[in-house]
Amino acid sequence: MNAPQTSPATAPAAEATNPKRRRALTALAAVVVLAGLGWGAYEWLVASHYEDTDNAYVQGNVIQITPQISGTVMAIMADDTDFVKAGQPLVKLDPADVRVAFEQAEANLGQAVRQVRTLYANNGQYTAQIALRQADVAKARNDIARANDDLNRRLSLNGNGAVSKEELDHSRAVLDTAKTALAAAQASVTAAKEQLVSNQSLTEGTSVDQHPTVLAAAAKVREAYLATQRAALPAPVDGYIAKRTVQLGQRVTAGTPMMSVIPLNQLWVDANFKEVQLRNIRIGQPVTLTADLYGKKVDYHGKVAGLGVGTGAAFALLPAQNATGNWIKVVQRVPVRIALDPKELSENPLRVGLSMDVEVDIVDKSGRMLAEVPREAAVTQTSVFHSLDEGADAEVARVIAANGGGSGKLAAAAKAAPQKLAQAGSAVAH
Structure with a gap:
């Protein structure tokens, strides 16, 4: 026996009279509206007060140890990963x-x-x-x-x-x-x-x-x-040895790179923000950072120390030539230097080149975008060579x-x- 057929004219009326379907659609619409309102409120009240990027890396002073005279290497007093104190001899040349x-x-x-x-x-x-x-x-x-x-x-x-x-x-x-x-x-x-x-x-x-x-x-x-004093090469600062290339018995000339000393207590972070993110970044704004090395368990706190005067492409070894051939606009990035808290660095040491996640609090926009006062003190200095x-x-x-x-x-x-x-x-x- 055949089932009764429903005409097309009566189908919308059946759906409209289905209370469960109507309630489900209404709830979904309410959820979408509330999510939109919540996202808008978060964007207005919270997210708009911060600029963040994961294109950030730890930087530091990589001090090359180079001889000031020519000579033959007689002794190597430090190797990669060793910690050395300022004034400690690293390499000795034949003094004959x-x-x-x-x-x-x-x-x-x-x-x-x-x-x-x-x-x-x-x-x-x-x-x-x-x-x-x-x-x-x-x-x-x-x-x-x-x-x-x-x-x-x-x-x-x-x-x-x-x-x-x-x-x-x-x-x-x-x-x-x-x-x-x-x-x-x-x-x-x-x-x-x-x-x-x-x-x-x-x-x-x-x-x-x-x-x-x-x-x-x-x-x-x-x-x-x-x-005669320069036949022994001292460490200019406290730090760790890296990139040792000198070998025993090697004949070196003045200026030949032998190894590097990296003071891990003098690190900073270069965060590469997009150019559209620089509108509200000012010197002195507080920064929160996390490193992949420690994850979210360790937060670093710092301040914006300065904004770069050019994009990375401008100072590249082979800069882009946008006046040739087809052109596609690429959003550029500008390095922003962030000074870290020395105490936090000593508690959780970082390494040069590590990646960081950076979040800048841009609520206070009273600072400067570029430094206006010349630096009076030396950026870094050593007294090791004064006594030679x-x-x-x-x-x-x-x-x-x-x-x-x-x-x-x-x-x-x-x-x-x-x-x-x-x-x-x-x-x-x-």
Whole structure:
């Protein structure tokens, strides 16, 4: 027996009279409306107060250890992952070459001191020569007076025939010889005075240890002394060793990268925000960060330290050439530097290159987008290299005093030099 057929005209009426279906549609519509209102409220009240990105990476100072002199590697004192303290030796070079250069510089300084001492001694010698030549002038004048008297006496007797013509000629010749001797003696005095003036121009207004020749030789000693100190390469800061490439016995030249020291207490984060996200980001705004290394269990807190002055593409090794061929707009990103809390870094250390999730609280927009005040203090610095030349002055003073003849200040410097060298440490001994 066939079922009764429902006409098409009566189907909508049947659906409209179905209360369950109507309630389900109404509930679904209500849920959609409430979800939209909730999302809008969240976007307006919460999400609009933050900018976030997962394109962020930990950055830090990667300090390359490079030699300042050439040499052969004798010892490697640290390897990858090792922690080193500032001033700790990392690599030692063969000091034979620099030791020879240092000894040669010392010899040249000693020779320079003795040559300058000779200049000062010549002042007395030239002064004595002037006195001697002036005595010759006085003697020549006496000889002229005596020869002139002899000639006058013979001329007075010439009329009586008591003096021959030959004797008169002889007296005239003696007088002429005396005059010639006087001229020669006067010329000798002038030459001696010129020699004294010339020598005094090399010595006046200075002492032996401050003479330009001695100072130039002393500078060479200091240079050679520094080279002996630089045969050992110290760690400039506290940090961890990475990228060690130097090998034992390797011949290295100045500037050759050997290894890197990374201070993990001086890290920051570069967060690459889209250009449309930079409208409300300001310097000083608080930032919350999480690292994939620790997950959501560890939160880092920092502040916006600065905004980059160009996009990553602008500073790329091969920047995009948008004026050629077809062009498709690509949203650019700008690096934003975020300073981290040092205490949190010490409790949960990070590594250079780790990825981070960054969320910036942009409620406070009173800060600046770009820094306006120049940085007064150094970004980072070390005092490890300041003490390398401490013993150079003492060594210079010792060499000058040893070749100064034990006079005055030079003798006092000779007594003080061993104490200074004991405090600074002798480079050659090491």
